[in-house]
Amino acid sequence: MNACVDLPRSLLRPGAGARPGRVYLVGAGPGDPDLLTLRxxxxxxxxxxxxxxQLVSAEVQALIAPRAQVIDAGKQRQRHTMEQDEINALLVRLARQGRQVVRLKGGDPFVFGRGGEEAQALAEAGIEFEVVPGITAACxxxxxxxxxxxHRDHAQSCSFVTGHVKEGGPEPDWAALAQPQQTLVIYMGLAALPRICTQLAAHGLSPETPAAVVQQGTTxxxxxxxxxxxxxxxxxxAAGLRSPCLTIVGEVVRLREQLAWFEPAPVLSAACA
Structure with a gap:
């Protein structure tokens, strides 16, 4: 990073007269480090x-200060390094120790990132916090x-939904999601993809509705x-896609053939590196 960037007082290690601990809920964006906000x-x-x-890309992680203590709190389907309550408690504990904490979350903290739950826990504990938005995966x-x-010819509205509902929670409103002239973006839906496609078709969308799944987009x-x-x-x-993936459903998917501009760089094998 640019060495001339001034170090904010709030990020200095606490000392005499220093402010107490603070937590920054920071959006890391979808993966490409160039998409981070300056903040x-x-x-x-x-x-x-x-x-x-867990969803923060290696390229973004490379921008973390070398001196920083990094704590892995990643969550994957059926494998949680920490449960959400444990993460909430950790953030509160670190702040009460006078630490300046960056809670780094893939995408945007307040879009399926549980940032709202973490902010609630901090507020209830009387901890100062700041939310730094990120480019959400859908965008x-x-x-x-x-x-x-x-697109004026294909979609006048867009809905962001999660394909992974809370255990015991209500079913998605499939009828509301299966609307024409709408783009549907589904987060965390890879495991449930067959059911999602079946339900959308059963509730009004044509089985011929175009759709796409994007793995590790922007990287x-x-x-x-x-x-x-x-x-x-x-x-x-058949393609063997693996999480993290994003599913996009709607007529706008037809435009990909014409508008695709991003060509991922080839990944060198160890022998070629």
Missing amino acids: AARLLAQAEVVVLD GVSAYAGIPLT AAQRVVTGTLADLAARVQ
């Missing part, structure tokens, strides 16, 4: 403690895949599989 980049370069989300990944989320590992609700799940399985 996020400065905080990472000056971080004292970073509590890391960043769709742009790099060449799929506009809205050198980006892969895109397109199809229709009728065959997308089978195509994704």
Whole structure:
């Protein structure tokens, strides 16, 4: 990072007269480090403690200050390094120790990032916090895949939903999601993709509705599989896509062939490195 960036007082290690601990809920964006906000980049370069989300790319992690203590709090499907309550308690504990903490989360903290839950825990504990927005995956990944989320000829609205509901929680409103002239962006939906496609078709969308799944969008590992609700799940399985993935459903997917602009750099093998 630029060495001439001034170090904010709030990020200095506490001493006499220093402010108490503070937590920064920082959005890391979808993966490409060039998509970080300036505020996020400065905080990472000056971080004292970073509590890391599993979806933060290695390229973004490389911007963390070398002196920072990094704590892995990542969560994957059916494998949690820490449960959410433990993460909340950790953030409170670190701040009460007078630490300046960056809670680094993939995408945007307040879009399916549980940032709202963490902010609530901090507020209830009387801990000062700041939210630093990030480019959410829906916006960043769709742009790099060449799929506009809205278009006057194809989609006048866009909905962001999660494909992973809270255990025991209500079912999605499939009828509301299966609307024409709408783009549907589904986070964390890879495991449930066959069911998602079936339910959308059963509740009003044509089985021929175009759809796409994007793996690790905006990064050198980006892969895109397109199809229709009728065959997308089978195509994704055949391609062997793995999380993190984002699913986009709607007529705008037809524009990818014309608008795709991002060509991921080839990944060198160990023998070629």
